[in-house]
Amino acid sequence: MENIEKLQKIIDESRNIVFFGGAGVSTASNIPDFRSSDGLFQRKYPYPAETMLSKDFFKGHKEEFYDFYVNNMIYPDARPNYAHSGLAALEKKGKLKAVITQNIDGLHQEAGSINVLELHGSIHRNYCTKCRGFYPLDYVLENLPVPLCTCGGVVKPDVVLYGEGLDTDTLDNALKYISEAHTLIIGGTSLSVYPAASLVNYFKGTNLILINKESTAMDRNAGLLINDDIDKVFKALKI
Ligand code: CNA
Numbered sequence: 001m002e003n004i005e006k007l008q009k010i011i012d013e014s015r016n017i018v019f020f021g022g023a024g025v026s027t028a029s030n031i032p033d034f035r036s037s038d039g040l041f042q043r044k045y046p047y048p049a050e051t052m053l054s055k056d057f058f059k060g061h062k063e064e065f066y067d068f069y070v071n072n073m074i075y076p077d078a079r080p081n082y083a084h085s086g087l088a089a090l091e092k093k094g095k096l097k098a099v100i101t102q103n104i105d106g107l108h109q110e111a112g113s114i115n116v117l118e119l120h121g122s123i124h125r126n127y128c129t130k131c132r133g134f135y136p137l138d139y140v141l142e143n144l145p146v147p148l149c150t151c152g153g154v155v156k157p158d159v160v161l162y163g164e165g166l167d168t169d170t171l172d173n174a175l176k177y178i179s180e181a182h183t184l185i186i187g188g189t190s191l192s193v194y195p196a197a198s199l200v201n202y203f204k205g206t207n208l209i210l211i212n213k214e215s216t217a218m219d220r221n222a223g224l225l226i227n228d229d230i231d232k233v234f235k236a237l238k239i
């Protein structure tokens with residue numbers, strides 16, 4: 001309980017908070033992460049998950065890609081949890097300036113967050129690889145095994161696949177928010193996917209808070225380290 005009180009005090013006193021998060025933010029919404037003991041990387045498939053979610057695999061095995069992607073990355077029934085709604089409430093109060101996420105599930109926006117920087121894209125945006133026509137998630141789900149555009153081109157999720165680069169404007173924007181933040185809350189991320197994870201090194205503010213179930217490479221830099229469920233932590237806060 002002592003840690004929650006410390007976190008509450010920091011949040012109460014901060015006016016420029018930035019959140020940097022990952023898949024662990026959504027596990028309480030029943031979306032598995034990659035690296036936990038019950039995460040996606042533990043499941044058995046013909047190829048490793050990183051291969052099946054790569055740019056080259058999409059190019060050469062579209063049907064297998066979509067089968068894996070839809071069955072493992074899309075959870076249409078998932079709803080935001082206390083972490084998502086707490087962060088949205090902090091933004092509404094003017095305390096939180098940005099949510100920077102590696103997640104692609106859109107749950108921060110569903111909870112009401114406005115300034116969400118999606119480093120790895122979103123399952124909710126899909127574009128034709130030929131004419132750049134836009135398609136929502138429903139179109140993809142209704143047009144399997146491989147969704148095609150009306151022009152005949154293949155529709156691709158606006159998700160950063162392994163082997164693809166991140167959007168430079170989103171990266172620059174994220175870097176700006178982190179380097180100007182007074183308080184950085186890092187949560188639900190193994191901090192092992194680059195270049196996204198390296199962004200947290202640009203923080204030069206006062207309070208570095210880390211909320212994660214397992215240890216990470218940043219643990220020793222954290223002013224406040226909470227090894228717990230981020231959903232539970234936000235549920236206990238008064239926002
Ligand atoms: P990861 O490498 O799977 O790490 C997740 C981390 O969260 C682990 O260290 C866990 O210990 C921790 N964790 C899990 N549940 C909780 C919880 N309830 N409270 C606190 N900590 C928890 O995931 P990262 O995000 O670090 O890796 C980046 C990948 C994962 C990105 O490319 C994402 O696109 C990708 N991903 C996203 C989603 C999603 O959008 N919801 C789901 C699965 C994977």
